[in-house]
Amino acid sequence: xxxxxxxxxxxxxxxxxxxxxxxxxxxxxxxxxxxxxxxxxxxxxxxxxxxxxxxxxxxxxxxxxxxxxxxxxxxxxxxxxxxxxxxxxxxxxxxxxxxxxxxxxxxxxxxxxxxxxxxxxxxxxxxxxxxxxxxxxxxxxxxxxxxxxxxxxxxxxxxxxxxxxxxxxxxxxxxxxxxxxxxxxxxxxxxxxxxxxxxxxxxxxxxxxxxxxxxxxxxxxxxxxxxxxxxxxxxxxxxxxxxxxxxxxxxxxxxxxxxxxxxxxxxxxxxxxxxxxxxxxxxxxxxxxxxxxxxxxxxxxxxxxxxxxxxxxxxxxxxxxxxxxxxxxxxxxxxxxxxxxxxxxxxxxxxxxxxxxxxxxxxxxxxxxxxxxxxxxxxxxxxxxxxxxxxxxxxxxxxxxxxxxxxxx
Amino acid sequence: xxxxxxxxxxxxxxxxxxxxxxxxxxxxxxxxxxxxxxxxxxxxxxxxxxxxxxxxxxxxxxxxxxxxxxxxxxxxxxxxxxxxxxxxxxxxxxxxxxxxxxxxxxxxxxxxxxxxxxxxxxxxxxxxxxxxxxxxxxxxxxxxxxxxxxxxxxxxxxxxxxxxxxxxxxxxxxxxxxxxxxxxxxxxxxxxxxxxxxxxxxxxxxxxxxxxxxxxxxxxxxxxxxxxxxxxxxxxxxxxxxxxxxxxxxxxxxxxxxxxxxxxxxxxxxxxxxxxxxxxxxxxxxxxxxxxxxxxxxxxxxxxxxxxxxxxxxxxxxxxxxxxxxxxxxxxxxxxxxxxxxxxxxxxxxxxxxxxxxxxxxxxxxxxxxxxxxxxxxxxxxxxxxxxxxxxxxxxxxxxxxxxxxxxx
Numbered sequence: 001x002x003x004x005x006x007x008x009x010x011x012x013x014x015x016x017x018x019x020x021x022x023x024x025x026x027x028x029x030x031x032x033x034x035x036x037x038x039x040x041x042x043x044x045x046x047x048x049x050x051x052x053x054x055x056x057x058x059x060x061x062x063x064x065x066x067x068x069x070x071x072x073x074x075x076x077x078x079x080x081x082x083x084x085x086x087x088x089x090x091x092x093x094x095x096x097x098x099x100x101x102x103x104x105x106x107x108x109x110x111x112x113x114x115x116x117x118x119x120x121x122x123x124x125x126x127x128x129x130x131x132x133x134x135x136x137x138x139x140x141x142x143x144x145x146x147x148x149x150x151x152x153x154x155x156x157x158x159x160x161x162x163x164x165x166x167x168x169x170x171x172x173x174x175x176x177x178x179x180x181x182x183x184x185x186x187x188x189x190x191x192x193x194x195x196x197x198x199x200x201x202x203x204x205x206x207x208x209x210x211x212x213x214x215x216x217x218x219x220x221x222x223x224x225x226x227x228x229x230x231x232x233x234x235x236x237x238x239x240x241x242x243x244x245x246x247x248x249x250x251x252x253x254x255x256x257x258x259x260x261x262x263x264x265x266x267x268x269x270x271x272x273x274x275x276x277x278x279x280x281x282x283x284x285x286x287x288x289x290x291x292x293x294x295x296x297x298x299x300x301x302x303x304x305x306x307x308x309x310x311x312x313x314x315x316x317x318x319x320x321x322x323x324x325x326x327x328x329x330x331x332x333x334x335x336x337x338x339x340x341x342x343x344x345x346x347x348x349x350x351x352x353x354x355x356x357x358x359x360x361x362x363x364x365x366x367x368x369x370x371x372x373x374x375x376x377x378x379x380x381x382x383x384x385x386x387x388x389x390x391x392x393x394x395x396x397x398x399x400x401x402x403x404x405x406x407x408x409x
Numbered sequence: 410x411x412x413x414x415x416x417x418x419x420x421x422x423x424x425x426x427x428x429x430x431x432x433x434x435x436x437x438x439x440x441x442x443x444x445x446x447x448x449x450x451x452x453x454x455x456x457x458x459x460x461x462x463x464x465x466x467x468x469x470x471x472x473x474x475x476x477x478x479x480x481x482x483x484x485x486x487x488x489x490x491x492x493x494x495x496x497x498x499x500x501x502x503x504x505x506x507x508x509x510x511x512x513x514x515x516x517x518x519x520x521x522x523x524x525x526x527x528x529x530x531x532x533x534x535x536x537x538x539x540x541x542x543x544x545x546x547x548x549x550x551x552x553x554x555x556x557x558x559x560x561x562x563x564x565x566x567x568x569x570x571x572x573x574x575x576x577x578x579x580x581x582x583x584x585x586x587x588x589x590x591x592x593x594x595x596x597x598x599x600x601x602x603x604x605x606x607x608x609x610x611x612x613x614x615x616x617x618x619x620x621x622x623x624x625x626x627x628x629x630x631x632x633x634x635x636x637x638x639x640x641x642x643x644x645x646x647x648x649x650x651x652x653x654x655x656x657x658x659x660x661x662x663x664x665x666x667x668x669x670x671x672x673x674x675x676x677x678x679x680x681x682x683x684x685x686x687x688x689x690x691x692x693x694x695x696x697x698x699x700x701x702x703x704x705x706x707x708x709x710x711x712x713x714x715x716x717x718x719x720x721x722x723x724x725x726x727x728x729x730x731x732x733x734x735x736x737x738x739x740x741x742x743x744x745x746x747x748x749x750x751x752x753x754x755x756x757x758x759x760x761x762x763x764x765x766x767x768x769x770x771x772x773x774x775x776x777x778x779x780x781x782x783x784x785x786x787x788x789x790x791x792x793x794x795x796x797x798x799x800x801x802x803x804x805x806x807x808x809x810x811x812x813x814x815x816x817x818x
Contacts, residue, residue, distance in 0.1 A: 081792035085751040088744055128800055288798065292745060315799075326799025329738075335497055336701060342494040383490035389697065390724075390735025390799070391537055 003031040003038060003052035004401055007374070010058035013382050014040055014366040015065055015351040021343050022382055023365075030063060032372035035400035040366035056403070058376060061395055064346070064385075065365055066135025066373030068353035069327050071263050071284050071314035073173075074160070075122045075153045076143040078109030080319045103143075103177050106319050110143040110153065118156035119163065125317060126160055128325040130404075133375030133394045135166055136354065136363050138314075140211055142173030146181075147197045150174055154206035165399040167373075169357045171239065172198065172207035175219050175227045190223045194230035202234040209260060209358070213241040214250040221253050228257040237358055243267040244289070255279035261312065261356040265299040266290065273303040282310040282356035285340075285348075287333035288322035298338050311344055312352035331386045342383045374398035412440040412447060412461035413810055416783070419467035422791050423449055423775040424474055424760040430752050431791055432774075439472060441781035444809040449775035465812070467785060470804055473755070473794075474775055475544025475782030477762035478736050480672050480693050480723035482582075483569070484531045484562045485552040487518030489728045512552075512586045515728050519552040519562065527565035528572065534726060535569055537734040539813075542784030542803045544575055545763065545772050547723075549620055551582030555590075556606045559583055563615035574808040576782075578766045580648065581607065581616035584628050584636045599632045603639035611643040618669060618767070622650040623659040630662050637666040646767055652676040653698070664688035670721065670765040674708040675699065682712040691719040691765035694749075694757075696742035697731035707747050720753055721761035740795045751792045783807035 007030045014023035029046060031039040039046060083101035096102060110118070122139075129137060139157035144150040154170050161168030174193040182189040201207050210231035214224040218241070228238045237260050242250025244264035251272030254262035262268075262276055263284040276283055285299045304311050313334045316322040324330060331345040340348070354364025363371050376396040379385065384393065397404045416439045423432035438455060440448040448455060492510035505511060519527070531548075538546060548566035553559040563579050570577035583602035591598040610616050619640035623633040627650075637647045646669050651659025653673035660681030663671035671677075671685055672693040685692055694708045713720050722743045725731040733739060740754040749757070763773025772780050785805040788794065793802065806813045 079789075079793060079796070081790055081796040084744075084796040085792040088748060088750045124802075125800070292798070294745065322798070323796055323800070324798040329799040335493075336703065339497060341497045380488075381490055383494040384488060387488070387490040387493040387732055389701070389731070389733040390738045391534070391732070393533075 003033050005054045006031045006052040007056045007058050010063045013064045016365045032401040037368050037370050037372045062377045064375050065350045066375050067133045067327050067349050069134050069137040069314050070353035070356040071316050073318035074125050074139045075118050075156050076106050076110050076319050077113035106143045111149045115152050115156050119159050125325045132328050133397050135373035135399045138169045140171040140173040142176030145179035169208045171209045171211040172201050173211040175212035198230050209237045211239045251276050255281050260358050266297050273307050277307040277309045282312050284312045284356050286316040287337045288324035289316050292322050310352050312356045313348040332389050335386050342386045345386045372401040412442050414463045415440045415461040416465045416467050419472045422473045425774045441810040446777050446779050446781045471786045473784050474759045475784050476542045476736050476758050478543050478546040478723050479762035479765040480725050482727035483534050483548045484527050484565050485515050485519050485728050486522035515552045520558045524561050524565050528568050534734045541737050542806050544782035544808045547578045549580040549582040551585030554588035578617045580618045580620040581610050582620040584621035607639050618646045620648045660685050664690050669767050675706050682716050686716040686718045691721050693721045693765050695725040696746045697733035698725050701731050719761050721765045722757040741798050744795050751795045754795045781810040
């Protein structure tokens, strides 16, 4: 049985577990059949007599798994450039709030947008991620904060996956912030999230997971636990925005509920790190928000290393605290601001990001049986992907075995 | 006499001096003839009966002057990804130095490269800048540190200007670092820079300006002054890497020599700021290096504002301390890390950057008589160019009146 395609003469960073570092193979090739990887390894180990409809000579270039951005808020209306400018001009948060800024402004713009408008504006951001080799990304709702708009946002996210050669994993984040019509009654709003929005969204199969924001300015651990219990009743996995601005023991809470990931984690303590590790919950760090908010307390990277916590990183693309559409830059910020190593960064946007989405069986490494999602790079060594700032050395992108020759830009 | 091209239905940020802020015109157009701007202003003010060979409807998009990157070390051999990775793995500077890292490694790779190789590797970086609307950039030598290689680097820089539709302004930076063969004798090396290299380079007309690095780890104020005097004898303007790591009063020295610009300036004091302002020397801040080096002392932005110093910003693209090839990102870093306003950022990569290169008569604003270099953006307001991180909304680029329809990527 011939293969469909063989990418030959390549250097591989397979990211396979059980291998040291990035699982590097200096003289390697990848073969696909029906959109799946059927071989990824040393050319010398290729089955003899292997043939393919198509052979692509990579000329010594590097192949990594397609990149995975495991935390984005890609779908929203408007942008917050105006408030960014006001803040630099010296406006206080109160003045910005009075001028209609903050999350309320994104919520209003999102509610006012049609699904088509949300898809159109989302595509511009998605195309930047795709141009850097992203083949799988997570997209959260959370700027609608009412049932109709949350559904429209998740539906727009699904639509992005049909418009482009990319896999979209959705998360329902109704418990992101308080809508003004809830008039500050957080318990009543959480009841609506659990008893009205979530059942409707689950019925439409629009969410692959359920997320929440556990923080003083958002929802309490008890309210978060309620959302998680509701998610479980629909068989949906959970994840959490945890310990970003203060330590509410969100990491522990996420771990107790077997969350796929706990994200941000700037204020997580060792107890929380141990709990994450034991639960197999992935710690997702988001240096873009840390940078944009000029934060000073970094997540406890040394504790993650000490305990062997799974560690991923992502863009956190959102209109307020991280208007970032470059996963390469997220890696550079992870290294520069959090002192992550090159290997931690690269594993964090491939294997570990796939694990954070519950998709490690499908994507995230170059291993036989997985979806043939590849990024092919014009580089001499993988460290270049982290070291450079504002540079994109992507040569080609492959999704489900198909080369995406025209990079959308 | 008809125009060659009219860009109609546009919003303009002319950056013209004497206008408030960015010189915004909501309903504007730009007309070109023989590669020059012959009109840029309100559509209502267009000469009646104006006609053109070609009319381009901008559909309400924004036009700014083509972007100017006034400080780059774009030409060098190799890269320093390996040493970046070693540092993150915990290697000390001494270990990296023993492994052949640091500026010595770039110097060796640059000396080993042919001019063609330097052009090829430089083009990749240049194409990233061009893709973001850069139409003029400065390129320094300074990784050769011997006469033949410095000449080869400057010649490669000139070649980049022939290979792409972009204006290249070169600076001879022989006084960048000490080559190993000089065995630590800085005065002897500076004598070679002044008495051998500079005359040869001036004769070949390869340098538009002369730069130096005044710092404890580089050259003293007295050695710098010697380089400046030599430059003057060849009629070449000067500029300076000043006060980056310590205050050697480099800003004052630059001002005293009527330098075009003084660059970095993290440690400049108020005396230095006053001297720069009086001399009309542009303060060029370089947030990419500040970010990559994890510096904590920002340049004295408040003093620049207090005294009305001309303020520009640039990528500082170089292999060691700022492997940055995005001028949009340099603006975001200027705002995020130095708290520059949106207007300061945008003027700093157009009008003020042109002034820093001594090219304000030619480029940097949308004014009749200047080269018709335009950047046309898919945005709703100029602040978006600063607010977004890792996003490129360039719609089209015009250089010398010619639309560059195919963006090189």
